[in-house]
Amino acid sequence: MRTIDKRIEPHIKLAAVLVRRAPPLTLAFDARCKSRLAATLDNGEEVALLLPRGTVLRDGDILVAQDGALVRVVAAAEAVLRVRAPDRITLTRAAYHLGNRHTPVEIGDDYLKLEFDPVLADMLKRLGATVEQVSMPFQPETGAYGGGHKHGHDETFAEDYAIAQQVFDEHHGHDHAHDDGHDHSHCGDAHHQHHHHAHR
Structure with a gap:
């Protein structure tokens, strides 16, 4: 089993042909927050991820195996709530209330995205937002969450x-x-x- 132990820093641009040839590794958000993980490449090969602690992988990240081979991270589609609002103030209030609960949230130009949670969906509707359950990649802000689900205690x-x-x-x-x-x-x-x- 090959071990993957490095991530190429995002500012280092690789030749497009190398990126295209790198086999994809499709992972949900929870898995992208783990620095130690047994995973399966999309081509069926089993690999071991041994990345520096605290690494949170993003869609498009390029990883390097110990034998020098490259692997491309793909954010898996997963059950998320997509939140929209009739105006910016409602969307901002929704983000504030989610932030108070230390919920990982992806912030877009005109939407918020969070893991599916019926209680939070109800709260958001009461604030005047529209909420739909969709299957999409999830890339929340990671600054305040470090490795994902530590909910602020890191x-x-x-x-x-x-x-x-x-x-x-x-x-x-x-x-x-x-x-x-x-x-x-x-x-x-x-x-x-x-x-x-x-x-x-």
């Missing part, structure tokens, strides 16, 4: 939070005391949580 989230809080303090002064021991990566403190979502 280092990347804490770093994002610290940056947002620092900017907020620079602009608004230190009008509230900070407890240095406070763990910003946990979401129990509603006061801090609102700053995080309002100022990202």
